[in-house]
Amino acid sequence: MPIRIEEVTYQYQMNTPFERTALRDVNVTIPSGALVAFLGHTGSGKSTLVQHMNGLLRPTDGRVVVDDITVTPIRTRRDKKQNLLPLRRRVGLVFQYPEHQLFEETVERDVMFGPRNFGATDAEAKERAHEALRLVGLDETLWDRSPFDLSGGQMRRVAIAGVLASRPDVLIVDEPTAGLDPIGRRDMLALFKRLREELNLTLILVSHDMDDVLAYAERVIVMERGQVAFDGDPFELFQDEALVRRLQLDIPHVLRFARDMAPVLGETAIPLVRTESELADWVAERLKGGAT
Known part of the structure; x- marks a missing residue:
């Protein structure tokens, strides 16, 4: 299910002294089945943009087209009444710290809320x-318990299950590893990768963690001052250190280490490695070649 953002502008608190333009004439197309990461420093517009994709926000100008559903600005009373429930069922949005959205008495009832809301x-x-x-790997013995009796990681899985229960075609996750330790972060990202493969989802990741983006994203879109500043391959972005600095991002640790190790190992080019495991294999291979 493709998503098209067409000349979208969005202003917060219009016609007040606090009016602020968060997006300016943004054009982005995301094909079905893609795994795209949105980056940008705080206030760049990335979270505002993804909230347009499921109708949580509606553009001030421009339009958002998700498959056969078109979301346009609110100009008249009739526009305000547009039924966006079909869009929100098909495009699931998992907020940062989604466990804060849990509210039902049991895990099962909490996850049932979404489908019920959409008419099941x-x-x-x-x-x-x-x-x-x-799908999220939560043991059946926990389903009748209060979600607030679970660990932080388990609560997050319950919240994600609540979105998945509506069977979306697109899953947007906003800072999904925030507050997790390294093992929890790795497990959470592995979960999203598996869900995408098993359910054939379009996966949109909003993140500040450059290592996570390098390891998992196939395409990176960087927002700056409400506009798209970069749209392309993660390696293309992170190999341009001047651009990374200008966009107030960081070089992933694995590429930074590879850059420092390359001349030591007699290499002139930085290896295109995504993970620590790939980096370790590259170093071992070079050391083995040097020994022979």
Whole structure:
């Protein structure tokens, strides 16, 4: 299910002294099945932009086209009444710290809320909730417990299951590893990668973590002052250190180490490695070649 952002401008608190333009004439197309990361420093517009993709925000100007659904600015009372529930079912949005959105008495009931809200019967909602809870790997013995009795990582999985239970075609995750330790961060990203492959989802990742982006994203879109400042391959971005500095980003640790190690190992080019494991294999291979 493709997403097209066409000349989208968005202003907060229009016609007040606090009016602020968050997006300016943004054009982005995301094809079905893509894995795209949105980057940018705080206030760059990345979170505002992705909230347009499921109708949480509507553009001041321009339009958002998601498959056969078009979201346009609110000009008249009729525009305000546009039914966006079909869009929000198909485009799931997982906020930063999604566990803060939990509210039901049990895990099962919390995950059932989304399907019920979109018109599923109780039986259908329960079936979809069970399916989603299995997808995120939450043990069945926990389904009847209060979500607030679970660990932080388990609570986050419950919240993600709540979005998946509506069976979206697109999954947007905003800072999904915030507050997690290194093992929790690795497990969470591995979960999203697996979900994308098993469910054939379009996955949109909003992140400040350059190492996560390098390891998982196929395409990077960098926002700056409400506009697209870069759109392309992650390696293309991170190999341009001047551009990275201008955009107030960081070089991923794995590439920084590879850059420092390359001359020591007699290499003139920085290896295109995404993970610490790939970097270790590259170093071992060079050391082995030097020994022979």
